[in-house]
Amino acid sequence: MxxxxxxxxxxxxxxxxxxxxxxxxxxxxxxxxxxxxxxxxxxxxxxxxxxxxxxxxxxxxxxxxxxxxxxxxxxxxxxxxxxxxxxxxxxxxxxxxSDSMVRDDLLRLIFTCCHPALSPDARVALTLRILCGMTTVEIARVFLVADTTMGQRISRAKQKIATARIPYRVPSDHELPDRLPAVLAVVHAVVTAGHHAPEGRLDARFDLADEGVRLARLVHDLMPDEPECAGLLALALATHARRDARLDAEGHLVLLRDQDRSRWHHDEIREASELVEAAIHRRRIGQYQVQAAIACLHTLAPSIDETDWPQIAELYRLLESLTPSPVVRVNRAVATAEAHGADAGLALLDDMDESDVAQWHLYWSTRAELLHRTGDVSGAVEAIERALTCNPNDSDRAFLERRASELKC
Amino acid sequence: MPRYAALIYGDAATETSGTPEQWASIMVEYNDFGATAGAAGVLAGGEALQPTPTATTIHVKGGKGGELLTTDGPFAETKEVLGGFYLLECKDLDEAIHWAAQIPGAWHGRVEVRPVIDFSQE
Structure with missing residues (x-):
């Protein structure tokens, strides 16, 4: 077959x-x-x-x-x-x-699978099972849980839909602001899982990253007037467009700055940026449109040095106002350092909660890089040593140790 | 028509405190809800419970006819306690959530929505 x-x-x-x-x-x-x-x-x-x-x-x-x-x-x-x-x-x-009946049926089913009365984990699993046709075993493998655990998660969710009578219906317009984010979060989780899935973890016949793009496209096709749906599809496309350049021959991750840009899928990047532009004109900004705009600016640049860092830094500022988090802040600090100098980036890192960063090695390694750029070598070494106390994984640890010895020279 | 229990939980500390004026304004909110939900034909019943210090918890140890153990207070000593409930008749969970969100307990505390077993369909 x-x-x-x-x-x-x-x-x-x-x-x-x-x-x-x-x-x-x-x-x-x-x-x-x-x-x-x-x-x-x-x-x-x-x-x-x-x-x-x-x-x-x-x-x-x-x-x-x-x-x-x-x-x-x-x-x-x-x-x-x-x-x-x-x-x-x-x-x-x-x-x-008819096609329009199938569309309505699909839309209803998406809102059922992503109903807020189900746990977030169950929403993702159910969507992959029901809307993407993945088997329980495939889903279990993606999320690194036992088959039986995933089977239970899905069957409990189905049981709750039946017993509590979670309805098959599209929320009305006034309910949509409460209900759409759950749908988008599920699609985003699939897109992210597909992007981060290491090679060899999945069946050869099944590409979760493809599935994430397909799901994002389905949701956008079903709700073409929602700018966040367009934003999420654009984000999925701009991320997925880099798939062939993300790993080297040995399967190690290649940093964005070192990727071979000729291997990116530029038709997909073009589609992504057109989607973002059209969405932003609707003037209902949201986190996925902003993330997509950032991803597009990265992928549209002919080289790392020609990246529009001031614009990216500004977009991160906007993203932080929409969805504040330590991760967004650190990304914003990196972009700000590129755009306006290491001191401006460090100022953003200084202004974070100690409890958010104390055990987070990426914060300390980022801090080390920015301190190094200002010429503060001893501060940079200290920050790397701090990063090493935060239990980084093996490849991060190797990277940090190499960096520390480079700095000490 | 399916029925849902809307179990109303509130802070144990404020259950017995609160000024008469505060209680009066909460009662007005509950009367509003009762009138609206009643007129919509959603209410199938409901009661408000006396505060948890009035509760008595019993357990019959060793099966039917065994030793009766009586303790003072609610079954579980928790910060949030069950203060009352409504029985809502709704066609599905979305409708039940829509009505439960209008119970004053939803903003003064939490409302837990649970489907009631319909033994005629089991």
């Missing part, structure tokens, strides 16, 4: 599942029915050929399967809810699913 067929079936499966969830109101039943349809497709399409409308084919088979199960259940339990579902699915058998 070809990989592309497998991929197509899996992605179509997500759309079919969304429709089946609407019809049956039961994620587990819908999943079983779609799984059945997918298995049939993978058996028959290589022989019979791929149907003209694969989604419609899968939907019809899955509906028929769901009907069989519901008929059996309804006979056995005589539950009112089963009878209602049965009627709904039966009535839908003649319904042709």
């Amino acid at each position: 070809s990989e592309s067929l497998d991929c197509m079936v899996r992605h179509e499966g997500g759309r079919v599942l969304a429709t089946l969830v609407r019809l049956t109101g039961d994620i587990t039943l819908a999943e079983d029915a779609v799984q059945d349809a997918v298995e049939q497709a993978l058996r028959r399409w290589p022989i019979d050929g791929v149907p003209d409308n694969p989604g419609a084919w899968l939907t019809t088979v899955a509906r028929r399967r769901a009907l069989d199960v519901l008929r059996r259940e309804a006979k056995r339990t005589a539950k009112e809810s089963d009878a209602v579902m049965l009627d709904q699915v039966t009535a839908s058998m003649s319904e042709a699913t």
Whole structure:
């Protein structure tokens, strides 16, 4: 079986599942029915050929399967809810699913998977399971937890959706500001996990980073008027565009400044910057638009020295006002040092809470670099030594020790 | 129609303190909620509980008919205590959250929303 067929079936499966969830109101039943349809497709399409409308084919088979199960259940339990579902699915058998119906179904399902009544971990897992068609084992591998743990996390979430009746609906306009951030956070978590997933951790057939971009694109397509959705897609694209230059031949991380920019995917960078520009014109600024703008400025620069540091420093200032955090502050200090000198960067580091930075080696190694640039070598060495007391991982420790001996020379 | 229990938790320290004026203004808020939710047909019941110092916790040790152990105070000594509850009739969790967010306990403390088991559907 070809990989592309497998991929197509899996992605179509997500759309079919969304429709089946609407019809049956039961994620587990819908999943079983779609799984059945997918298995049939993978058996028959290589022989019979791929149907003209694969989604419609899968939907019809899955509906028929769901009907069989519901008929059996309804006979056995005589539950009112089963009878209602049965009627709904039966009535839908003649319904042709239009693109706009599938879009609505998908949008509803995204808001269900990312409902704030579910734990943040469960939202991410459920989205990858239901909307991206990943298996429980694949998701467990991404998040480095045991298969059984991930299986429990997903089944508990599904159980809560059923028992507490988390509805399948798109929040109304006035609810959207409360509900959209959870959806964006899930997509962002997938994008970030895909970006940081070390080589070899994932199945060869599955690229989480691709999946992050696909998910971001889906959310943007479904809510084209939300500038933060566009911002998040742009951020995903600008990050993913550097994929071929991020690791050297031995698989070690290459710093942005040392990456071979000719290996970046410049068409994707272009799309990202167009998205950000259009989004910013809507004048509803948010963290993802700002992060995307920063990523675009980095990737649009022909070299590290031609980077627009003043603009990046300004964007970090804006980002810090939207989402203050020690990480944002340190990034802002680095950009400010590039734009306005090491002293300006150090001033931003000085102004941080001791409790935020005491055990954080990146703060101290950044501080060391900026002190070194001002000519304060002994201060820099002291800061590196402080960084080494913060339990850095092996490769960070090796880097810091090398740096310390360089400075002492 | 599914039912949800909205369990209202508040700070144990302020449960017994507070001036009469403060309590009066909180009562006005609760009366408002009762009137609005009642008119919408959402309220299926609810009670306010006396403060936790009035509570008695009992346990029968060793199974039915065993030794009766009676202790003074609530089951769990916590900073936030159960002060009352409503039973809300809502079609789904979003609707229950919508109404629970209008219970004054949601801003004076916390409201925990729990689906009630419908034994006719089990």
